[in-house]
Amino acid sequence: MLNYADEIQKIFRIRKVKWHSLHNLGTMTGYGTYTIKSSRESNDEVERAPKRIKRVLKQGQGVLDEVDLKKLDIDRERVCSITLSPLNVYACLKCGKFLQGRKENSVAFQHSIQEDHHAFMNLHTGKAYILPENYQLGDNPLLERIRLFIAPSYTPQQISELPVQCFDIFNNAYWTGLVRLNDNNNSSHITVALQLIARIPPIRDFLLLTASDKFEDELLNRLSLLIKRIWSSHLLKCHLSPHEILHHLSLTNSSLLTPKNTPEPKDIFLWIINRLFGAAPAMKKLLSKEMRGELFSLTQEVPRHDNQQEDTKSLENSHTTRRKIKFWTLTLDLPPMPLFKDGFDTNSIPQVRLEDLLTKFNGVEKAQTKQGTIALSLSKLPRLLILHINRFNRAVECPIKNRNQTIVKLPSILKVKGSKFKLIAIISHKGVRGTYSDETELDQESQWSIIVYEKSLEEWFEVNDKSITIKEKELLFLEESCIQVWEAME
Numbered sequence: 001m002l003n004y005a006d007e008i009q010k011i012f013r014i015r016k017v018k019w020h021s022l023h024n025l026g027t028m029t030g031y032g033t034y035t036i037k038s039s040r041e042s043n044d045e046v047e048r049a050p051k052r053i054k055r056v057l058k059q060g061q062g063v064l065d066e067v068d069l070k071k072l073d074i075d076r077e078r079v080c081s082i083t084l085s086p087l088n089v090y091a092c093l094k095c096g097k098f099l100q101g102r103k104e105n106s107v108a109f110q111h112s113i114q115e116d117h118h119a120f121m122n123l124h125t126g127k128a129y130i131l132p133e134n135y136q137l138g139d140n141p142l143l144e145r146i147r148l149f150i151a152p153s154y155t156p157q158q159i160s161e162l163p164v165q166c167f168d169i170f171n172n173a174y175w176t177g178l179v180r181l182n183d184n185n186n187s188s189h190i191t192v193a194l195q196l197i198a199r200i201p202p203i204r205d206f207l208l209l210t211a212s213d214k215f216e217d218e219l220l221n222r223l224s225l226l227i228k229r230i231w232s233s234h235l236l237k238c239h240l241s242p243h244e245i246l247h248h249l250s251l252t253n254s255s256l257l258t259p260k261n262t263p264e265p266k267d268i269f270l271w272i273i274n275r276l277f278g279a280a281p282a283m284k285k286l287l288s289k290e291m292r293g294e295l296f297s298l299t300q301e302v303p304r305h306d307n308q309q310e311d312t313k314s315l316e317n318s319h320t321t322r323r324k325i326k327f328w329t330l331t332l333d334l335p336p337m338p339l340f341k342d343g344f345d346t347n348s349i350p351q352v353r354l355e356d357l358l359t360k361f362n363g364v365e366k367a368q369t370k371q372g373t374i375a376l377s378l379s380k381l382p383r384l385l386i387l388h389i390n391r392f393n394r395a396v397e398c399p400i401k402n403r404n405q406t407i408v409k410l411p412s413i414l415k416v417k418g419s420k421f422k423l424i425a426i427i428s429h430k431g432v433r434g435t436y437s438d439e440t441e442l443d444q445e446s447q448w449s450i451i452v453y454e455k456s457l458e459e460w461f462e463v464n465d466k467s468i469t470i471k472e473k474e475l476l477f478l479e480e481s482c483i484q485v486w487e488a489m490e
C-alpha cells in the first residue's frame with residue numbers, strides 16, 4: 001500500500017509547518033508537524049514530481065480537506081442508511097452518512113457523484129477510497145486517526161498504561177474508562193452492567209486485545225467494540241451511545257429490556273458473563289480462574305421421593321444431601337424493613353453490617369426453604385468476589401417503591417474465610433418518581449449508576465448517563481448498593 005504521508009515527505013523539503021497550514025494537501029489539524037517550503041514552492045514541486053506521485057497528490061488534494069470529523073457519528077448502527085444492509089458499508093467522511101458499496105452504481109458511488117463528496121472509509125476494513133474514481137488512499141495520520149475512532153486497538157503495553165487523560169475533538173477532557181453511556185430509553189440497568197464489565201480487569205483486557213470480529217457471537221463482537229471505545233484515547237465525543245449493543249440485545253433477549261420485568265443490572269451482567277463463558281476457551285479459563293467461586297449446600301430435606309438432582313451425594317442419611325454449587329455472584333438477603341407510616345428519612349433507615357449478611361454462607365446458619373433446611377458454606381473464593389444485595393421482591397405490588405432500602409455498612413477491608421478483599425466497584429440504585437405515576441405512587445422507576453475506584457487516581461467516581469462525579473469514600477455505604485465487587489488483596 002502506498003504510504004501517502006511518506007510520499008509527501010519525500011517530495012517536499014524542510015521547514016516546519018503545522019498540518020493545517022499545508023496547502024491543498026488535506027486537513028490534519030493539530031496532528032503532527034511536517035516540513036515543506038511555502039505553498040507556492042510546494043505547488044511548483046508538485047509540477048516537478050514524478051507522474052505517479054503527482055496523480056496521488058492530485059487525487060488526494062481537496063478530498064481530505066473535505067473531511068469533517070464533527071459530522072462523523074460512529075455510535076450508530078453500522079448499516080447503509082439507504083439499503084439498511086450491514087454489508088460493505090462505508091462512511092462518507094464529509095457528511096458522515098453510512099452508505100453501501102463503492103463499485104459503479106452502488107449507493108456510495110452515486111452519493112459521491114450526486115453530493116460531490118469523495119472521501120469514504122470502509123467501516124469494517126478501515127480502508128479509505130476516493131469515489132467515484134474508486135481509488136484507494138494510502139496511509140496518513142488523519143485516516144489513521146479516523147480508523148482509531150471507528151475501531152480502537154490496543155497493545156499489552158498500552159493497556160498497562162491505562163487510564164490516560166485525553167481530549168475529544170470538541171476539546172473536552174476525559175479519562176479513558178470513565179466515559180458516560182447515553183441512556184435514551186430507560187436502559188440504565190443495562191448500561192451500568194456494561195460499564196461493570198468494562199471495569200473488570202481480566203475481562204476488559206481480554207476484550208481489548210481481541211479483534212472485534214473474532215467472536216462467533218455477534219453480541220460479544222459488539223461488546224468488545226464498546227469496551228474498546230470506553231477505554232479509547234481517540235473518542236470523537238467524550239460520551240458514547242450504546243445503541244448498537246442495545247439494539248442487538250433487543251433482538252437476542254428482549255425480556256432484558258422490558259421495563260415491566262424490571263430486570264436488575266445483575267441479571268444483565270450474569271447473562272453476558274454466561275455468554276462470554278461459552279464464547280472462547282481462553283475466556284472460559286479466565287472467568288473460571290478469576291470470578292468463579294464454589295460453595296456447598298447441605299440440605300436436610302423434607303421427606304419426599306422425587307429427588308431429581310443428579311449431582312447430589314447422600315451423607316448421614318437419605319434425607320440429607322450435599323451439593324457443590326459454582327457461583328458468579330453471592331446473593332445476600334437483607335433483614336425485613338420495619339413498616340413506616342409516614343415515610344422515613346436517612347436516620348430511620350435500618351443499617352446492617354456486610355459481614356453479618358455474609359454469615360449466610362458460614363455453614364452454620366440455616367434457612368428454611370420448600371426443599372427443607374439448607375446450610376451454605378463457601379469452599380472456594382474467587383479473586384473477584386461479586387456480591388448481590390437482594391433489595392427487590394418482585395412478588396409484591398410496586399416492587400421498586402417497596403424495595404428494601406436497608407443501609408449496608410462497608411468494612412474498609414472485607415475478611416472472608418481468611419482472605420482479604422478491597423472494594424473496587426458498586427452498582428447503586430435510586431428510586432425516582434415514575435413517568436406515569438400520580439402523587440401517591442412515587443418511586444416507581446429505577447435509576448442506576450456505577451461507582452468505581454480508579455487506583456491510579458486514588459479516587460472514587462460515580463458514572464451515570466448524565467455525569468461523572470467524584471465520590472467520598474466515607475459516604476459510599478449510604479449508597480443503595482445492589483452489586484458490590486471486591487478484589488482479593490495480594
Ligand SMILES: [Zn+2]
Pocket residue numbers: 092093094095096097111115117
Ligand atoms: Zn456525504
